[in-house]
Amino acid sequence: MLELKKGVDIISEVGGIKTMDEANAIFKKKMDDANLAKIAKIKTEEAVIRIANAISMCDPDDVFIISDTKEDYLHVKKRSLETGEESPLAIKDHTIHFDLPQDQGRLVKQTFYIVNEGEKTSSIAKTELRAESFKYIKENMTGIMKGLTMYVAFLNRGPVGASAAIPAIMITSSTYVQTSGELLYRNVFSDFDAEVKRAGVFFTNCHSQGPNRPEDVPNARIYMDRSWQTTYSTFCTYAGNTLLLKKGNHRFACDWAVYQKTGKELSEHMFITGLTGPNGRKTYFAGAAPSGCGKTTTAMVGTDFIGDDLAQMWIDNSGLVRAVNPERGIFGIVEDVNYEGDPYLMKRLREEGTEVIFSNVLIDENKKPRWVGDGEPTPAKGVNFQGEWTPEMKDVPMSHPNSRCTLKNSAIDNYNEKDAEDPKGVQVKVVTYSGRDSDTMPPVWVAKSMDEGVAIGASIVSAATATEVGATGVNRQPWANAPFIPGALGDYMDAQFKFFNNAELKEKPIMAGLNYFLTEGSRGGEGKKLLGEKKDVKVWLGWLELRANGDVDAIETPIGFIPLYDDLKKLFAGIDKPYSEELYVKHFSFYVDNMVARLDLQKDAWAKEEKVPSRIFDIYEDQKKGLLALKEKFGAVVTPEQLAKA
Numbered sequence: 001m002l003e004l005k006k007g008v009d010i011i012s013e014v015g016g017i018k019t020m021d022e023a024n025a026i027f028k029k030k031m032d033d034a035n036l037a038k039i040a041k042i043k044t045e046e047a048v049i050r051i052a053n054a055i056s057m058c059d060p061d062d063v064f065i066i067s068d069t070k071e072d073y074l075h076v077k078k079r080s081l082e083t084g085e086e087s088p089l090a091i092k093d094h095t096i097h098f099d100l101p102q103d104q105g106r107l108v109k110q111t112f113y114i115v116n117e118g119e120k121t122s123s124i125a126k127t128e129l130r131a132e133s134f135k136y137i138k139e140n141m142t143g144i145m146k147g148l149t150m151y152v153a154f155l156n157r158g159p160v161g162a163s164a165a166i167p168a169i170m171i172t173s174s175t176y177v178q179t180s181g182e183l184l185y186r187n188v189f190s191d192f193d194a195e196v197k198r199a200g201v202f203f204t205n206c207h208s209q210g211p212n213r214p215e216d217v218p219n220a221r222i223y224m225d226r227s228w229q230t231t232y233s234t235f236c237t238y239a240g241n242t243l244l245l246k247k248g249n250h251r252f253a254c255d256w257a258v259y260q261k262t263g264k265e266l267s268e269h270m271f272i273t274g275l276t277g278p279n280g281r282k283t284y285f286a287g288a289a290p291s292g293c294g295k296t297t298t299a300m301v302g303t304d305f306i307g308d309d310l311a312q313m314w315i316d317n318s319g320l321v322r323a324v325n326p327e328r329g330i331f332g333i334v335e336d337v338n339y340e341g342d343p344y345l346m347k348r349l350r351e352e353g354t355e356v357i358f359s360n361v362l363i364d365e366n367k368k369p370r371w372v373g374d375g376e377p378t379p380a381k382g383v384n385f386q387g388e389w390t391p392e393m394k395d396v397p398m399s400h401p402n403s404r405c406t407l408k409n410s411a412i413d414n415y416n417e418k419d420a421e422d423p424k425g426v427q428v429k430v431v432t433y434s435g436r437d438s439d440t441m442p443p444v445w446v447a448k449s450m451d452e453g454v455a456i457g458a459s460i461v462s463a464a465t466a467t468e469v470g471a472t473g474v475n476r477q478p479w480a481n482a483p484f485i486p487g488a489l490g491d492y493m494d495a496q497f498k499f500f501n502n503a504e505l506k507e508k509p510i511m512a513g514l515n516y517f518l519t520e521g522s523r524g525g526e527g528k529k530l531l532g533e534k535k536d537v538k539v540w541l542g543w544l545e546l547r548a549n550g551d552v553d554a555i556e557t558p559i560g561f562i563p564l565y566d567d568l569k570k571l572f573a574g575i576d577k578p579y580s581e582e583l584y585v586k587h588f589s590f591y592v593d594n595m596v597a598r599l600d601l602q603k604d605a606w607a608k609e610e611k612v613p614s615r616i617f618d619i620y621e622d623q624k625k626g627l628l629a630l631k632e633k634f635g636a637v638v639t640p641e642q643l644a645k646a
Helices: 010-015 020-030 033-039 045-058 070-083 130-141 175-184 192-199 214-219 247-260 295-301 343-350 450-458 489-500 534-548 565-573 581-588 592-607 615-634 640-645
Strands: 062-066 094-097 111-115 127-129 149-157 166-172 203-208 221-225 230-234 265-268 270-276 282-288 304-307 311-315 321-324 329-333 356-359 362-364 382-384 387-389 404-408 426-434 444-446 461-463 474-476 510-514 555-557 560-562
Touching: 010 045, 010 130, 010 230, 020 033, 020 045, 020 062, 033 062, 045 130, 045 149, 045 166, 045 203, 062 070, 070 175, 111 130, 127 130, 130 221, 130 230, 149 175, 166 175, 166 192, 166 247, 175 329, 175 356, 175 404, 203 247, 221 247, 230 247, 247 265, 247 489, 265 489, 270 295, 270 311, 270 321, 270 426, 270 534, 282 295, 282 304, 282 534, 295 304, 295 329, 295 343, 295 426, 295 534, 343 404, 426 450, 426 534, 444 534, 450 489, 450 510, 450 615, 474 592, 510 534, 534 565, 555 640, 565 581, 581 640, 592 615, 615 640
Parallel strands: 062 149, 094 356, 111 127, 111 221, 166 203, 203 230, 282 426, 426 510
Antiparallel strands: 149 166, 221 230, 265 311, 270 282, 270 304, 311 321, 321 426, 329 404, 356 404, 362 382, 382 387, 444 510, 444 560, 461 474, 555 560
C-alpha cells in the first residue's frame, strides 16, 4: 500500500507556514485587496496553507489569484502577450509559444518520484530519496520567483461532481502554463471546496521557469511527491513538464485508483470517443496508445468525441463502466495533422472561431503556423523553435516533431459537450489498446475474456517517439500508461484484473487490440510502406462497434477474435474504399514465429517484475500453445481461411 502524508512535507518545511494566521500575513504582504478578497473565498485550510508555503518558498513580487471570471483569464492572457511568453498570429485568438531548443519534450532523465526509504515503485520509475529532493528544492526553488508574479489557479480533473474527478491547485510564474491550463481544465474556483469534500483529496502543483535560459535546462527537475500528492517543476516551460495537472497529476490519480480505489476505479492514458452505429446507436470507446501512435487521430474518427489523452473510469451503481475525460481540451501533436486525415481538428487550426496556442511549430512570413505533414506547400522561410529557418536547412525540421496545439474540445465539430460535461460520465462498451507494431499483430482483434483483455493492455509494444527527449528504439509500453504508473507494475496489473472482474460489473465491455502500423515488408512485400492509411481507422472502430453490440460474427483464434472478410468489405465500402481479399489476407494472416517471440518477450519482461499476478503467465502460455499448434498444422504463416478451419 502507498502510505500518504509520510515523511517531510517539503513545501511546508521550506515555506515554514504552519497556521492560518501566518498564511494571512504573507497574503497581505504579497497580494492587493482584490486578490486578498479572492483567496479569502477558499475555505479549505490545508489548501490555503499550501499556497502560502509556495509563496514563502518562491518569494514572488506579487500574487494573482485566477478566479473563474472571464476578466481574470483575460488579464493573464494579456500579460502572456506582453511578456512574450505568447505572440499573436494572423488568425484572431491564435498565438505561438516557443520552448527552449533543449526543452522540447518530457525531460524523462530529469523527472523523479520523491520516495521514502524502502518504498516500492515501478521498475521503470526514476526515484530520488526525500532528503536529496528536499535539498534540491530548498536550494533551487527558494526565491525562484523573485522579480516575477505568481499565478494561482483552482482547476478540476473532470466535470464538477463526477465520481472520479479530482481538484488541483496550479501555482506557477508562467502565464503560458496558466493560459494552457485554462484551455485544458475546468476552472473550479467557486466549487473548489465542495470538490475537495466530495473527492476527499486534492493535488498541489508548483512550477517556475526561473530565468528561462538554455544553460539552466540541464539543472531542470520535475518531481512527483507521491506521499504528499505535490509536484515541483523548475527551469523548463514545455507543458508536458510544467502543466502538472496533466501527466504529473495523472500519476497521482493512478496511485489513487490502484491503492485507494482498488477494483473500483482506473486512471488511464486513454482517449474517449463515441461512434454512431446502425439506427443512430451510440457506442463509446476508451482507448490506450502511447504518444505518437495515432491516439488523437483515433479519437477524432468518432462521431461523438470526448477526449484524446486521459480517462478516469469507474464502475457505477448499476454495474456499468463509466468514464470522464479529466481534461476539456487538447494538447495534441500537430505533425501530420492535415485536412485529409484530421478534418475536424484542421478546421480549428486554420480558421477563426476559437483560441489556439501553438508551440514549437514554424511561423512563416505571414504569421501562419506551419508544420511537417500539414499538406501545404513548404514555405520559403520562417521562424521555428531554433530561430530563423529555410528549406535549405536539411538537418533542421520545419517544425519540431513534438510541436503541439492547445485548444478547447468544444471548438471541435464532432465534440459531444453534453456527454463530456455530464458528471455521470459515458458508458464504455469498448476498450482498445494499440502501439507501433510493424510486423506482428493484425489491425484489430478482440479478447476472448476480460483477463485476456488485460493481457492485451499489458503487452503493448511501441517505438520511441519525440515526446520523450533522448528516447530511442523499441519500448514495451504496458497499457500505454507505464511511464506514468508510480507504484509497482504488479500492483497496477492486479488492480486491472480486479476492476474488470469486479462482481459488481454487470455489463462488461469488450477489450480489443488495434495496430495501424503493419508494413508491406512484413507481409511478403518490400519496404516500410504501411498497409493502411488514416481513414482505415474508421473501419476498425466500426467493426468493434458492431462486435460490441452483437451484430457480427468473428473467427476465434488463440489470441482472440478477428473479423470476417465480408463484414470488413462492407465497412470499407462505407468510406468509399475497395478492400480486396488479398489485402485482408495480408492484414489477418498470423506470422506465428513473430507472435510467439512477442509473447516470450512479454513473459520474460514480466517475470522480472515484483508481485505480478500469475494469471498473466497462464494467458501467455495458453496463447503460445495455441499458436504452436497452428504452426504444426499449417506452417509458420497461417491465413484467415486456415484460422477459420482450425
